[in-house]
Amino acid sequence: MIKVVLLGAGNVAFHLAKVFDLTPNIDFVQQFRRNNKNDGDFQATTLKTDKIDKLASADIYVIAINDDAITDFSKQLNLTKGLVVHTSGSMPLSALACKANKGVFYPLQTFSKEQSIDFKSIPITIEAENKEDTKLLFQFAKSISKHVYEINSSQREKLHIAAVFANNFTNHMYSIAKEICDSSHINFDILKPLIKETSEKVQKVDPKLAQTGPAKRNDQKIIKKHLSQISGQEKEIYALISKSIINKLNS
């Protein structure tokens, strides 16, 4: 059994509390919440505390709070034993400023309280300063998810940028597509099967090989026709991404 203390009460902490509570070989001994009131959230069966100097003894302390607060908060941790990890994708391991051993436990997914999470399929990336902690963290992560990857802080920073392209920017492409549909009174539902197909294809095929469309074919006639029908930032985006597709496929 791995003894775990969770520190935080936000979206990520909410889902972690749930999975820690339900995982057989995790002993979820305590949750620290700055304002330890019953706010209607999921209540793990574990003990709660709002006293930072009354933390229980544990193998791993998981900090799930806002990125910007990690350094200051970790300074307050008066721990000499155990491994302290944060859960942020964009902060390096060195953001932790405690005396105890440091690590990172970063589950790559978007979390919202309304949406239940199946941790088994969520990739967790881990990092620790020494081999023993890495082993412990791997074992811990593996008990929650089937997909655990060891990556360092500089890789995690790149991964975060890649995730912005694969998730946030992709979603913005959907937004633009919907606006184009809306402005022509076309039901956006028409595009949904195509969106599904594209995202399913990338699960199996290298996206570079799966590329289709006028830019892939370098069909300047269609590209020009399309550009003449849109304006503003959409037009800039259409032109720039088309240019990028053409360049990539010829490089």
Added chain:
Amino acid sequence: MIKVVLLGAGNVAFHLAKVFDLTPNIDFVQQFRRNNKNDGDFQATTLKTDKIDKLASADIYVIAINDDAITDFSKQLNLTKGLVVHTSGSMPLSALACKANKGVFYPLQTFSKEQSIDFKSIPITIEAENKEDTKLLFQFAKSISKHVYEINSSQREKLHIAAVFANNFTNHMYSIAKEICDSSHINFDILKPLIKETSEKVQKVDPKLAQTGPAKRNDQKIIKKHLSQISGQEKEIYALISKSIINKLNS
């Protein structure tokens, strides 16, 4: 029973022949193929011909050939009865130059011979010059797919642009994400569950409401940090799309 003649032998014709052959209330009377040889493709049980002046009598003639060839090919059709439709997303109804009635029957999906197609879930957009043909075309499309939409030529042109954003550009975002991963020796698999989640969310939620990430939060600190770590066209794309997300959410 709706009597149908199919004209063409490419990817789209391949899949249409299959579904016409299997649909109970379609009477698939003939397929025209310019080079009527057995090329190992799926062989519908219908009669084949390579004589453009020997077309069978039918209710609907479906042209599934390259966009650029539609006008010239349709000129050769010596038909006075029946409805002639093309299957192109980017050509207007007026691209047809035959004497018979004209229409469009455009299934919105990417087709490749390797990938079998479940037409029931593929949206088909239709257009015809008069009400009676529209009704016939609707009935015909409905016997193949659950999702049939009537849209005009100018809407279809916009839909095609929207599809470029939702499909081709989205796939390019995946490509860039993979390149960023590759260059840092990160397994691209880490991003796949996130890609899946994002594309599933848009099936239910307006993408504008589902937007997350640094640009959504207007987190200039992270945006600048990310921009400092990438270069070339990726950097331009990151900056432009981030600006567009920030603008949209404040408009």
